[in-house]
Amino acid sequence: MESGDERPYRSHTKPACNPCRRRKSRCKLEPQTAACLMCRAHGTECTFPNGQARATPQKRSSTVTAPTIPHPAVRTPIAPPQEHAVGTSAQFSGLIQGQNDQDTPLSLEADDDNPHILGPAVTGDTHILADYLSNIPGGQGIREIRPVEPGSSSSPVIFTKVQKRPLGLLVGSSPALEKLQTIEKLVEPFGPRLIDLYLNKVNPCLPLLDERSFRAQYMNARDRISPALLACLYAHMLTYWQHDPVLSRERCPDVRFVWNLAIEAACAELHASPGISTIKAILLDIGGRPTTSIIGNGVRLGSAVALCHSLGLNRNPLPWDIPPAEKHLRMKIWWSVLLHDRWLSHAYGTPPHIRRSQYDVPLPIPDYLSDWDQNSRANAVFIELMNLTDVLDCCLEHVYSIRSTQVPPRNLELELNKWIDSLTGDIRKIIIRGSNLAIPGATNLRLAYLAIRLLLRRIDLDREKRSPDSNPEQMANRVMEARRTAEDIVVLVQELGEAQLSDFWMPVVAFTFSATVTFLIRCALETERAAGLAQSGSLRMANDLLVSLRSHQKNLSWDLADICLAQHSEVIERLLSSEPPANKADETSVEPLVPDMTFLQDLFPSTWDILQIM
Structure with missing residues (x-):
């Protein structure tokens, strides 16, 4: 058979090799080569329909070393696709050059262009067009990822190139880099230590970066990492400054000033050149402490979700013909977006941005976490946190449902109990007994579980009040169940030690x-006000929580205590010092809420007022 690039794809006289036929990719032979371009890229045996092998099997393990896949922030230009080539990961990643090639970029991010996923309605049309163009010499190929798993029912995923940078914006301008340089001056010479602290303390509990590749990129080609990502990473870790034995002896930079610079860097990159690294920077921003911008967090999260949809991160990449490391990194980003979307919705009182029917990325399992052997305990907690977040999604669907449907509501209590019943080992002890809290991320998981339990109790209490068949005994039982969950939260906070307070949250x-x-x-005003609020067990319990939070704030500057203390300290103090009703008439006229206690209106600030002064 002649070698050359003139052979048309699917030619009957010069058919494509068997691997290219399975991949549905362009089979191209070059002069003086025995194997086609795609088989050399994939390390597969190049055989043709007549059964004759054209090349010795080219195993990657024996001929080349798989390169370290760098972090998605890498700004390495993607190697231009070969002429007429269509439809495999070689188009995105470029060919493996050899053992020392450590700069092979992830396949779906480039300097100047972003891959924009096309809607399902036009995928079939574009698929036909891609096949046609691949048969025309000089035709323009279309980026396309197709499932390669046998029996996969997933449809082809089509990406088209779109320009990142807005028209008219100077290529050399980089406001994000200017912000990063200022931050690096503020944290030097401890920048590398902050990176180590993140990778050792936070990343195992919420995997977002590939540790090995990010370390290599940070040490050898730091200038090619997204400035916004690095800026937000430095700002994110200032919360842990006081808990590090080396950093705690040094003066910590002003946290709020650094955060403002980092947020400006992320917003600048979102405008100038949004990509996968921009999503990571936004996630570090949203997950950063202390929380001071409710509206800003919601807006930036919405931008991250929109960018995820544009880049196809909501699609399951497992059946795609791309490197496994890239599949797992795409999934990690989506898990983090999903996690923040659900919990911000629960905390802020706004509907989530992501709907369950619009993504098919599977939940994490050990096989998808590249650092499992190194961080198995923390990763196991993360896996269950994601499973618990899936339960929270069911609760949010109920809470934010505006239009009534004929579909019966899901049994939310059953969903939570099924999750608990699936737990084993140390994770089960964290949830059932509140023990084993020394595991990284365990206390955060325990509190997240109690938060969902309290939400379910409040849903049941409100449903009971609206029910025409409600009776006082059933209502009293609902209140006691909810108070018991609140007490579990109080006890958890009281038992927190320094190790837990400095852990991931x-x-x-x-x-x-x-x-x-x-x-x-609410419990005190509805059920215990007649006997005098000073004697209320609910108020004493609330006061115990505030006392513990105040202690943690004073001793270890625990910022998670700030909002609750600022909102409720004076309220609880005034309620505990209030006088009991003067006569029986007052006892019989108790309202379910508190309109007659006018001082509460002044003492109860808006939920977000405290954030304006932090």
Whole structure:
């Protein structure tokens, strides 16, 4: 058979090799080569329909070393696709050059262009067009990823190139880099230590970066990492500055000033050149502490979700013909977006951005976490946190449902109990007994579980009040169940030690404390006011929570205590010092809420007022 690139794809006289036929990719032979271009890229045996092998099997393990896949922030230009080539990951990643090639970029991010996923309605049309163009010499190929798993029912995923940078914006301008340089001056010479602290302490609990590749890129080609990503990473870790034995002896930079610079860098990159690294920077921003911008977090999360949809991160990449490392990194980003979307919705009281029917990325399992052997305990907690977040999604569907449907509501209590019943080992002890809290991320998981339990109790209580068949005994039982859950939260906070306070926390769990105190005040006013609020067990419980939070704030500057203390300290103090009703008439005229206690209107600030002064 002649070698050359003139052979048309699917020619009957010069058919494509068997691997290219399975991949549905362009089979191209070059002069002086025995194997086609795609088989050399994939390390497969190049055989043709007549059964004759054209090349010795080219195993990657024996001939080349698989390169370290760098972090998605890498700004390495993607190698231009070969002429007429269509439809495999070689188009995106370029060919493997050899053992020392450590700069092979992830396949779906480039300097100047972004891959924009096409809607399902036009995928079939574009698929036919891609096949036609591949048969025309000089035809323009279309980026296309097709499932390669046998029996896969997933449809082809089509990407088209779109320009990142707005028209008229100077290529050399980089406001994000200017912000990063200022931050690096503020944290030097401890920038590398902050990176180590993140990769060792936070990333195992919420995997977002590939540790090995990011370390290599940070050490050898730092200038090719997204400035916004690095800026937000430095700002994110300032919360842990005081807990590091080396950093705690040094003066910490002004956290708020650094955060403002980092947010400006992320917004600048979102405008100038949005990509996968921009999503990571936004996630570090939203997950950063302390929380001071409710509206800003919601807006930036919405931008991250929109960018995820544009880049196809909501699609299951497992059946795609792309490197496994890239599949797992895409999934990690989506898990983090999903996690923040659900919990911010629960904390802020706004509907989530992501709907369950619009993504098919599977939940994490050990096989999808590249650092499992190194961080198995923390990763196991993360896996169950994601499973618990899926339960929370069911609750949010109920809470934010505006239009009534004929579909019976899901049994939310059953969904939570099924999750608990699936737990084993140390994770089960964290949830059932509240023990084993020394595992990284365990205390955050425990509090997240109690927050969902309290939410379910409040849903049941409200449903009971609206029910025409409600009776006082059933209502009293609902209140006691909810108070018991609130008490579990109080006990958890009371038992926190320095190790737990310096551990990984989602910043939105701070709103669980405020919700708990507000609910206990409600219980006191609805059920215990007649006997005098000073004797209320619910108020004493709320006060115990505030005392513990104040201690953690004073001793270890625990920022998660700030919002609850600022909102409720004076309220609880005034309620505990209030006088009991003067006569029986007052006892019989108790309202379910508190309109007659006018001082509460002044003492209860808006839920977000405190964030304006932090």
